[in-house]
Structures are given as C-alpha cells and as structure tokens.
Amino acid sequence: MSLQYGAEEDALADSYGVVDSFPKDFGYGVEEAELEEDNPAPGDSKPRILLMGLRRSGKSSIQKVGSHLCTNNRDLFFFFFLAYVSDLVSSSSLSSPPPQKKSGARNFFSPLFYSIFFRSTNTDLNYLEFQDDYMEALTRLNFTVSKAFKVNPEINFEVFIHKVDGLSDDHKIETQRDIHQRANDDLVDAGLEKLHLSFYLTSIYDHSIFEAFSKVVQKLIPQLPTLENLLNIFISNSGIEKAFLFDVVSKIYIATDSSPVDMQSYELCCDMIDVVIDVSCIYGLKEDGSGSAYDKESMTIIKLNNTTVLYLKEVTKFLALVCILREESFERKGLIDYNFHCFRKAIHEVFEVGITSYRTGIHQMSTPNLKAVTHNGTPRNAV
C-alpha cells in the first residue's frame, strides 16, 4: 500500500470502505452539502490518525472494526484520515529499511516519510501485540516515537497493547504497568522526558477497541471540556447516573460526564444504539424505503429488569445522548426531558460557534481553527 496524500489518499480511504450494515441515508438536514463544500481538502486541518505496528499485530483487524473512522464516511461527526502503515516489520536491523515491503509501500524509515507524515499527523497509534516477549515491539516503539517527536512535538502518541483477550484482569494490569515502565525508561534514557505516551489495553473481540478509540478521538476535540461540563450539569440536575454523547455511526463516545467509565455501561449503551438503529431500519422507514433510521424524532427508552432505565435522544444529526438511570429517577421524566432540551440547545450553540470559526478559519486561511480555542474549548473568536 502506498501512503501518499492527494489522489492516493482518497483511494486509500475508499479501499477501507464503510460497514455495509449501516443505512447509507443516515444523515439528514440540508447543511451536509454545505459542510462538505467547506471541508478542507485533504492535507489541511482534518485530524489524522496514523496506525503503526509490527507485522501481524492486528492493524487491519482494527481498521476493519473502526472502518467508520474513514475519511469517506460523511455521516460522521468528525472527519479523520485514518491510515495505517503495514510495513513496520520485525526487521532485525533498525537502521535499514525492511527487506520485504508490500507493493508500493513507502520506506517508513526515510526522512522523507517523517517529513510527509509526522508533520501532518495529529495522532500516532502504535500497536504492541501482546506476547510474552514484547521487547522488540518496545524497541520499535521507542525508535518510532522519538523520531516522530523530533519532527513534530505536537503529535499525540497512543499505544494500544493489543490482543489482550484471554488474559486475566490481573495479568493485563501487570503487563500494562511493565510496558509503561519500560517505555518511559527508554524515553528518559533517550532524553525525551517531555514525550508523553498513553497506553490502552485493546482487543477486537470486545468493546475495548472502541473505548480506546473514543479516548483517542476526544483528545482531538477542542470543545471537550465544554461538552463534559454540560454533561455534568445535565446529569446532576436530572438524577442520571451516567451519560455518553455518542457519535451514532461509529459508536465512539466523544464525551462523557466526569464519573468513571465502566466497560459494562459503555457496552450497554452501544448495544442500545444497535437496537434503536435496527428497529428503526425495519419500522422507521417509509414503505418506499425513503426516510431515515435516525433523525430529529429519534428517542428511545428501554426499561431493563434490574430497575435500570436506558434513555436515548437525538442531539444532532451525528450525535445522540445515551443515559443510564435508576427507575425511581425516571419518575421525574418531565424534568429530564426539560433538562435535555436545554442541554441539546447548548450543544447546538457550542458546535455552531465551532462551525462558524471553522469556516472563518478556512476563508481567512489563518492559523488552524481547531487550535483557536480558549481553555474551556470555546473558540477564541467567539469570546
């Protein structure tokens, strides 16, 4: 695979495809065309995620489960260019390029590669396949991130310790601690104390990969602190236990309140979205198949037999609020609905400000608009 921007970038994105099970007419409203027009061309300010890992570490599998992150999916709240490098092979010599590369693959180790990719990459995901001996992967990790950091210190480095399914919880934590320690020691030895690595335990066989992607994506959303504040205010005034703001297509949560996320709650909310979309696809479309499985009217309440209630409502054409609450709190449904109305309005204001500044940024061709925010995520030109 050749990784170059421009025409090839589109070809690359196309080759990833979009999971077929999701309705193609998911979006609604008229602004989509306008937004597309105003989208910067590839190579501008679109967040970029570059996946890297040793051969057979699981890059393509992760790419398949996360295929909604592809740039050709316009039904996403965020637009990413998700690329991956498949030729980071386990060559014995770090100084020479891998002897066997996939057809057309770029030499990962050349300075040209760094200047092209790392300068324009917001996030660099590295995959350490979990195995008893992960020393080689750690050496590679250190080599890659230190080179990338020297070219672009703004990159977020995210390390997925992948294929951890089958390990006991204790073993997972122990492994993560050991890898974290060794990776940081290597960086200190290399004089790169300022380089920060974040670690995640992932597997494609559960929701851990989506949860990890959620956290990676959140770091690229400048409005995150504002969204978290709004969610905190909403849940504390509504007697709700946990609330997620989901990108409906990818099932990545772009924000949640400040209480800790437990995997079970996240999975429950993901499953709810699946149920809602599946049922809407069967009963929500018109007889001629027109209409949308998710639109302004979308809202669902599911009461579980353990006194838990799940509450989903449309926030924007990309986003849904999914909440978990106790049955007794749901008795004040009127209050929850009213608070939701205020919350939804606030979210629209946050993103309208974002889009205005985004467009202004494009027209003025000034500094990257996503950076132009105050400490609480509000665009500076709107203050």
Ligand SMILES: Nc1nc2c(ncn2[C@@H]2O[C@H](COP(=O)(O)OP(=O)(O)OP(=O)(O)O)[C@@H](O)[C@H]2O)c(=O)[nH]1
């Ligand atoms: N147990 C387990 N196996 C996984 C996981 N993810 C991927 N695999 C398996 O790992 C093997 C390699 O996965 P690929 O996705 O082809 O790896 P890759 O990094 O794209 O490989 P190359 O393109 O050859 O570099 C496959 O057999 C996958 O089924 C995981 O989370 N857990």
